[in-house]
Amino acid sequence: MNKLLMMMILTVSLLTLGFCYADKIQQQLIRLNPCVLKQTCHECIQTPTCAWCAQPKFDGERCFQSTINSNMIQCNEHYINNPKNEYKVLNSRELQKARKNTNSHMSSDSSSGGSSSSASKGSAASSTHDAVQISPQQVSLKLRINEAHRITVNYAQAEDYPVDLYYLMDLSHSMEDDKQKLSALGNLLAESMQNITSNFRLGFGSFVDKVVMPYVNTMPKNLMKPCPRCDAPPYGFQNIMSLSQDTNTFASEVQRAPVSGNLDAPEGGFDAIMQAIVCRDQIGWRERARRLLLFSTDAGFHYAGDGKLGGIINPNDGRCHLDNRGSYTHSSLQDYPSVSQINLKVRQNSINMIFAVTREQRNVYERLIQLIEGASIGTLSENSEHIVDLVKDQYSKISSSVEMRDTASSAIKVTYHSSCLDKDGVLKQTNKCDGLKVGTVVNFQAEIEVTSCPPNRKDWTQKFQIYPVGINESLTVSLYMQCECQCENVGHPDYLKKSPDCRGVGTLKCGVCECDSTHFGRMCECDANNNHHGNYTYMVSGCQLNNDSEINCSDRGECNCGQCDCQVRSNPEERVYGTYCECDNFSCDRSGGALCGGYGTCDCGVCKCIPGWTGESCDCHATNETCIMDGSNEICSGRGNCECGQCKCSEENDIRYSGKYCQKCPTCPGRCQEFKECIQCLVYKTGSMSPEECEKSCTIKPIIVKVAEANEDKDENMCSYYDQDNCRFAYVYTYDQSGKIVIRAQEERECPPQVNFMGVILGVIGAIVLIGMALLLLWKLLTTIDDRREFAKFEKQSMIAKWATSENPIYRQATTTFKNPTSMGNS
Numbered sequence: 086m087n088k089l090l091m092m093m094i095l096t097v098s099l100l101t102l103g104f105c106y107a108d109k110i111q112q113q114l115i116r117l118n119p120c121v122l123k124q125t126c127h128e129c130i131q132t133p134t135c136a137w138c139a140q141p142k143f144d145g146e147r148c149f150q151s152t153i154n155s156n157m158i159q160c161n162e163h164y165i166n167n168p169k170n171e172y173k174v175l176n177s178r179e180l181q182k183a184r185k186n187t188n189s190h191m192s193s194d195s196s197s198g199g200s201s202s203s204a205s206k207g208s209a210a211s212s213t214h215d216a217v218q219i220s221p222q223q224v225s226l227k228l229r230i231n232e233a234h235r236i237t238v239n240y241a242q243a244e245d246y247p248v249d250l251y252y253l254m255d256l257s258h259s260m261e262d263d264k265q266k267l268s269a270l271g272n273l274l275a276e277s278m279q280n281i282t283s284n285f286r287l288g289f290g291s292f293v294d295k296v297v298m299p300y301v302n303t304m305p306k307n308l309m310k311p312c313p314r315c316d317a318p319p320y321g322f323q324n325i326m327s328l329s330q331d332t333n334t335f336a337s338e339v340q341r342a343p344v345s346g347n348l349d350a351p352e353g354g355f356d357a358i359m360q361a362i363v364c365r366d367q368i369g370w371r372e373r374a375r376r377l378l379l380f381s382t383d384a385g386f387h388y389a390g391d392g393k394l395g396g397i398i399n400p401n402d403g404r405c406h407l408d409n410r411g412s413y414t415h416s417s418l419q420d421y422p423s424v425s426q427i428n429l430k431v432r433q434n435s436i437n438m439i440f441a442v443t444r445e446q447r448n449v450y451e452r453l454i455q456l457i458e459g460a461s462i463g464t465l466s467e468n469s470e471h472i473v474d475l476v477k478d479q480y481s482k483i484s485s486s487v488e489m490r491d492t493a494s495s496a497i498k499v500t501y502h503s504s505c506l507d508k509d510g511v512l513k514q515t516n517k518c519d520g521l522k523v524g525t526v527v528n529f530q531a532e533i534e535v536t537s538c539p540p541n542r543k544d545w546t547q548k549f550q551i552y553p554v555g556i557n558e559s560l561t562v563s564l565y566m567q568c569e570c571q572c573e574n575v576g577h578p579d580y581l582k583k584s585p586d587c588r589g590v591g592t593l594k595c596g597v598c599e600c601d602s603t604h605f606g607r608m609c610e611c612d613a614n615n616n617h618h619g620n621y622t623y624m625v626s627g628c629q630l631n632n633d634s635e636i637n638c639s640d641r642g643e644c645n646c647g648q649c650d651c652q653v654r655s656n657p658e659e660r661v662y663g664t665y666c667e668c669d670n671f672s673c674d675r676s677g678g679a680l681c682g683g684y685g686t687c688d689c690g691v692c693k694c695i696p697g698w699t700g701e702s703c704d705c706h707a708t709n710e711t712c713i714m715d716g717s718n719e720i721c722s723g724r725g726n727c728e729c730g731q732c733k734c735s736e737e738n739d740i741r742y743s744g745k746y747c748q749k750c751p752t753c754p755g756r757c758q759e760f761k762e763c764i765q766c767l768v769y770k771t772g773s774m775s776p777e778e779c780e781k782s783c784t785i786k787p788i789i790v791k792v793a794e795a796n797e798d799k800d801e802n803m804c805s806y807y808d809q810d811n812c813r814f815a816y817v818y819t820y821d822q823s824g825k826i827v828i829r830a831q832e833e834r835e836c837p838p839q840v841n842f843m844g845v846i847l848g849v850i851g852a853i854v855l856i857g858m859a860l861l862l863l864w865k866l867l868t869t870i871d872d873r874r875e876f877a878k879f880e881k882q883s884m885i886a887k888w889a890t891s892e893n894p895i896y897r898q899a900t901t902t903f904k905n906p907t908s909m910g911n912s
Contacts, residue, residue, distance in 0.1 A: 122689060123148040124664055126166055126570035126595035131230040131538065136167035139572045139579045139595035141586055147596060164579070164596065166570045170227060170234050175563075177221035180526065182244040183373075215373045216243035218558050225563040226533065233534035235502075238560055240487050240553055241526040247284040247374035249328050250274075250476070253361050254339075255354065255382035256291040258312045258346040263381065263465070274473050275332035281480065287335050288328035288368060292357035293319045294347040294387070295416050297395035301347045317343030321416025322357040324407060328369035351385040356401075358438075359422045360413050362430045364405035372557065375484070376436050379476060381465060383443040386453075392420030401426060428457045432490075435557040439479045441465045441472065458490065459483070459554040483555060488517040489529055493549040496539050497564065502530040531560075538568035570595050611646030630665045642666035663689065676704035706730030714746040721747040748800045756818060757804035760785065760828060764816050768830045771808050785828055793817050793831040812836035 120135035129137040129148035136151040138160035145159045151167050220239045228234055254260065278285040294300040301319040302311060308318050326338040361368055361378055370376055389401065401422040406415040431438060438460040440450045447464055454460035461482060463475040491499045504510035505518035505527060518527050531551055539545065545566045552559035572579035572595040584593035591600040591609040600609035628637040628644035638649035641661050651666040659671040668689035676682035681692035685703035694703035705728075712720050712727035721732035724747040734747035743749045763783035765772030774782065793815040795803035805815040812834035819827050 118150055119691070120148040120150050121146060122663060122668065125597065126573055127568060130166060130168060130567065130570060133229070133231050136165055137570060137595060138164055139166055139570070140164035141579075141593065141596050143596055166572065166595065168227070168229060168567045170229060170232060171225075172227075172234060172236065173225045174221050174223075175225055176223035178217050180220050180239060180241045180243075181217050183216040183246070216246055218243050218246070218556055219553060219560055221560060222558075223561045223563070225565075227565045227567055228533065228535050229567045230535050230538060233532050235530045235532045236562075238489065238529045238531050238551060239526055240489075240529065242484060242487075242521055242523050244523045245282050245284065247286075247371060248278060248282050248377065248480070249286050249288070249369070249371055249374045250278065250377045250379060251288040251290065251328060251361055251368060251370075253354075253357055253378060253380045254289070254291050254342075255293075255352055255384065256342055256344050257293050257352060257384070258315055258344055259383055260381075261314065261344045263383075274476060275330075275335075277473050277477055278480075281477075281484075284374075286328040286330050286369070286371075286374075287326075287332055288324075289326040289335055289338055289342070290322065290324045290357065290361055290368075290411075291342050292322045292353055293345045294349075294351075294353035295321055295356070295392070295395060295397070297397065297417050298348075299394060300349055300353070300387075311346035315344055315346045317345045319345045319347055320412065321353055322360050322413035324360075324364070324367055324411030327367065327411075328371075351387045351391075352382060353416070353421065354380060354382055354386045355388055355421045355427060356413060356416060358427055359401065359403065359430065360405060360407060362427075362434050362436055363403060364407050365434070367405065367407050367411060370434070374557070375555065376434070376557070377439060377476075377480065377483075378436050379439045379441060381441040381472075383446065383465070385446060385449055387421045389421055389423035389426070403430060424453065424456050431460070432458050435552075435555055437461075437483050437555040439463065439476070439483075441475055459488070485521050486517065486519045487521060487527060488554040489531070489551060490516070490554055491531075491549055491551045493533075494539075494544070494547060496535060496537050496544070496566075497547070497549065498534045498536050499551070500532045500534075502532065503528060533562070533564070535564075535566050538566055572596075605648060606646055611648070628665065630667055638666040639663075641669075674702035676700075676702040700729055704729065712746065714748060724748075744800060755802055755804070756826075757802065757806075760804070760816065760818060761806055764814065764828070764830050765808060768816075768832075769808075769814060769834055771810070785826065787816065787828040787830040789832050790829045791832055793829055808834070810834075810836060 119132055120129060123129040123132055123135060123137075126137040126139065126147075129135045132148075134150050134152055135148050138145070138147045138149065140160050143160060143164075147160075149160075218241060224236060226234060226236070254263070275285060275287060296308070296319050297303070302308070310316075311319055323342075325342055326335060329335070358378070358380060392398070395417075397417065397420050399419040401419050403422065403426055406413060408414050430436070436459075438454070438457055440454060440460065440462045441464075442450045442462065443465050447462065450462050454462050461479050463479050465472070465475070489501050493499050500514060501516035502512040502514050503516075503518060504512050505515070506520060506525070512530060516529070521527065545568050547564050547566075549562055549564070550559035551562060571577050574580060579593070579595055581593040583589050584591065584598070586593055587598035587600065587609045588604070590604045591598040593599075598607065598609050600606065603612065603614065605611045628642075628649050629635070630639065637644040638651065642649040642651035644650075649664065649666045651661040651663070654661065654671075656671075659669065661669045670687045670689075671680065672690050673681050673687035673692045680687055681694070682698070682700075682702045682704035684698040685692040685694035687693075692701060692703045694700070694707075697707050699705050699707045708730075709720050709727045711730045712732050714722060720727050721734065722742075724737070724742040725732045725734040727733075732745065732747050734742040734744070736742070740750055762772050762774055763779065763785055764787060766774045766776070766779035767783055767785075768787060768789065793803070795801040795817045799819060801817050801819040803815070803817055805813060807813050813836075814831060814834045816828055816830040818829075821827055
């Protein structure tokens, strides 16, 4: 009985080890070939490097790696589906500055619409064209999923590019002084901007707030005159002057603009910004111009939701609502815009927002510009006297920088790489370059990758723009996502309904059967009613990973009519899946006790790492940055290799390097003794070297510090010695990024305290004398006390021994008198 039990236990153990070994081999095969699990053509081509064989009655692997030698593939080349990425340039005009027809006499306003008419035939003058600041302008791209393609985008700031500046001003009572100053600065502002561009236009608009309680006082008398010095009723937004080159009109319009007032501290600036952006015709924005919207205020702003305080519940529709006089008609009908609405309109209309605010409001608007694309901020003086310099500075910052953005959907990932102004430099991932000048050409590499196929087929074809922020020019990318195979569509020769290869009850798509609702199996051989429609051997083979395997469903499921029903795990987060139950999401490598190192997900035994991590268990940094010491350009200090984000130091000439960056050499001899004499003479003026020898021999320049301490993390070496005075001196030496020696020496030596022998002797003598005198005084004091005590005793005894003569018992007088008591009366 015991022998039988032992044999059963041994058999079960061997089977378990066999299954585990087979499972491990299977997982390794999947890692080597990610295509083996894909069961349909569209799943196959959505996996990088995979191709699909649509050949009917094909017994090999339908989804295979396209990198395999063609002689090893048994599929007919005619049936192989392996789409390639296709890139075409549809429109590519060269970068150029604008040119006007010298014979045409157009006003500046009439020529501001973007495209100008060409010169008449036979004219000797040059033709007219707009500036081109981005190239190419239109491309088409066919992309497979998860296969990135890079396209080159060139940008250059055109010379003498038109500029439209619309000044949007808060004209509540507190800004009255600023208005007076601005009216005098109109011509100066135009002259200053004309030094940058000859085609400059200026416009002006003002705002206060919604004419609704509690934003303004709606009492009739207050509506007529909201404040003592106010000369106009409150209003939402007023377009006072459309964009024009007439700066004299600008000055007069600003001067005449009425000042009004409101109740609460925030203003209705968002209403004004929205109308100034979307009312393109009324404001006069040109199609081909850099558009600057200068927003000036000394207060905060209302935004979406604040309108409910005044009973306004309709959201802002983001449309233009200006009447013939330029007044905002929907101020009290719809809510303030949200920050996201403002940002959307800024991006759609290529507006460069400049917020000129007072110092008290700067913190609020600094947070706001982080949410608005391309926005900048400047501090407004008390009376706006330096507004011209502010505009020039902000325009200079805007024009000297380029930032590339795109309108791609969430299914498309676009990353940018550029070396900016360093033409021979290494490309780095960035979408922004600074320090540009007029005519400077910057090249960007836009890497486009489709991360997933949208569920709606209409979204497989998309158009999006790649554009420089604040410039109304862009590169339009017409993208087609290769999410399916043509043989999966009706009308293709490899698409056949009720195919004999599918037992007449299924559709043959790309060589694979798609069964109707009542049949299943690899060739639709299984009937949902009687559970089989063919021989047992064939149905069982449909549950085996390959023809050489005898294990059904990888021994992790049950084979039901040629299909595997995978086992259910007790842990709901663990799952066994796959056509042959060959996959799971829990058997990947672990690192630090975490599945896939905590930086990836387990998919069919393979860790899918998040960006920035790599390795079989996602425990390796994808870059070498963690192996480069700060301030250095060498990986592992040039003394090792970066493996999995960590330096593996090498051994050279019997020298073994160590440290996080292989910067340490424990076996190398130190240089403490080499610098000892120089440190003594240079810092402490001691040692065996004379001043002349010191000056001649010592070229090092130590840094003097209070306390010399070494930091081991920075590979610093501590040195300390005792000199002839028995004083300890210390210094630390290390190397900078260029390999130059750096020495830090302690400012003061640590010397033992000096002994004053004469002072000690005199002190001892003085102490003896003082002690002697104290003893004498003590003796004198005790003697005096004792004498006085004895004298007092003597005095007392003397007093006791004193006797009066009349009381002396042995004293006898010379005569004696006797009295006779009987004869007292007769005497």
